[in-house]
Amino acid sequence: MTFFKKAAGLVAASLLASAIGFATAIAADDIFDLSPDQSGRIRAEKDPAAIAAVPKDFKFVAPGKFTVAVSPGGPPLATYATDAKTVVGADPDYALAIADSLGLQLELVPVAWADWPLGLASGKYDAVISNIGVTELRKEKFDFSTYRQGLHGFFVRADSNIKEIREPKDAAGLRITVSASTNQELILLKWSEENVKAGLKPIELQYHDDDAARLVALRSGRVDVIVQPHAQLVYIAARDKNIRRVGTLSAGWPERSDVAITTRKGSGLADALTLATNDLIKSGAYAKILQRWQLSEEALPESRTNPPGLPKS
Template sequence: MSPSNPRRTAVAALGLVSALVLAACGNPSDGGTTEAAATEGAHAKINLSPQQDRVTTGKVDSIAAEVPEEIRERGTLELVSSSGSAAPLTFYATDNKTVIGVESDIAYLVADVLGLEPHVKTVSWENVFVGLDSAKYDVGFSNITVTEERKEKYDFATYREDNLGFEAKKDSGLRITGPESVAGRTVAVGSGTNQEKLLIEWSEENEKAGREPVDIKYYQNDSDVYLALRSGRIDLYLGPNPTAAYHAATTGETEVVGTYSGAGATLQGLIAATTKKGSGLVEPLADALDHIIDNGTYAKVLERWGLADEAVTNSEINPPGLPRTTP
């Protein structure tokens, strides 16, 4: 396996998410579970309790042997994720101390394959990278997007698509398939985000084509966004697809009506396990990810968190990332 190995999933695509028919089924604080439909008519329970009953798999000796000797002898895989992440990425169970989410579930599976005990730490976003730089942590599973700039300091083994999600009020009848779908629509977005950049580009494209621009709105927090969505003051909210899908699953008030690559129209953005460049871990990480993809445990984890639409077919080492921003 090498950086040039074509491990890519689909190229950038704008797709409707009929696979994300999501429904709320009770208060998570009552029974510790909620439900999401990974595919229409097929519901999977989301366990929010400390007793996670995680999906597990066995050690693969040939892949474990690829791990640098120092880590093998230590016997642990030091994992890090951002404490600022939201459900279903990395968050706390109902005991407010057990780290759960799709990121930790995939990290645990990788540790299983490598025969290592996973130690998961949550830190602020910037300290994820500080810890990787200092070798305090071996690998980051923290919804980290591959970028050309980051590739100078880190090695990446991909494990999920990086998609943005358009969230609308339940049964809105909206379907977002391109810039024309949001012409004249009122759309909320976070300031300074990749989502804002996309929305501004689409609005400008609409104007050039003689269509109405997008009425872009900014809110300070998510609660204000969802209040505006419920009251009809906005038509759509554009944010990260995992959090949009999870919100739809746990409230039943909204639905994801379209997704788009976080890298834009010509490149599918990818989320990757991130390790210090030259650490010797990227090959075993990618091989471990390929193994769990092949044996089906990876799919079970994504289905568990309602993210089956972000699956990749194999793990790619250091693929093309988001381009540098021109000053």
């Protein structure tokens, strides 16, 4: 196949997936509220213990406000609402609950993903709540208060015979589409090595450049499984109704890897945010927020300040 035929094939795949997504996007409205008013948002009560834990010398960016940066990368975590300007999703909802706990008004600042580290370090925001994973490298510059598990999802076609993928042997011999140079690719390569050592078939990894190409490969039967961040696939499954989850994979396999509220190193705010998170877990507000965005699988039993993160590569 020539380069031009390959390129044409990729473009056609992308256009097909986009058309399918556009035609069926309305189906997700039954589950996900992407309206700007967000009438179903979960609110929280003031948390006196969390408020008292904020260091006396800590200065919020704006008095009376909790200024939080978020990157609107896509539903259900954070995306632009139907008005194309209001940011909605699980992370904005969680930011609001933390602001409520601290007795503050939420000031949400949309930012590009690449810009949050410099903006946080320079004091533009009090915190970043945007699906940031805890890593040992990031811990050198920032503090963390965990609030969700970092999960990848195993999803298959709705009519697939695959029932469950929980461990390496469950994936033996399967064709799995994955993004190159990602953490999930590294984990699946390790799984494949374990299978070969155990006398099982290796995993056949197939690489596609974008979500559209991966979904077309799955729907057409060229691959058996798609693996990428769990939250993304939860939304796609609700939208298109032709794929389903058969398992999840920790981003830090074999250890758990969490995502966290990120604050400036040594600012002293992390302990208060961890306390607020644990109180939200106890009150049930936390579970309601995750359930609202179909992310209950990512719930944590408790929040921790600066837990072990993914090791430096």
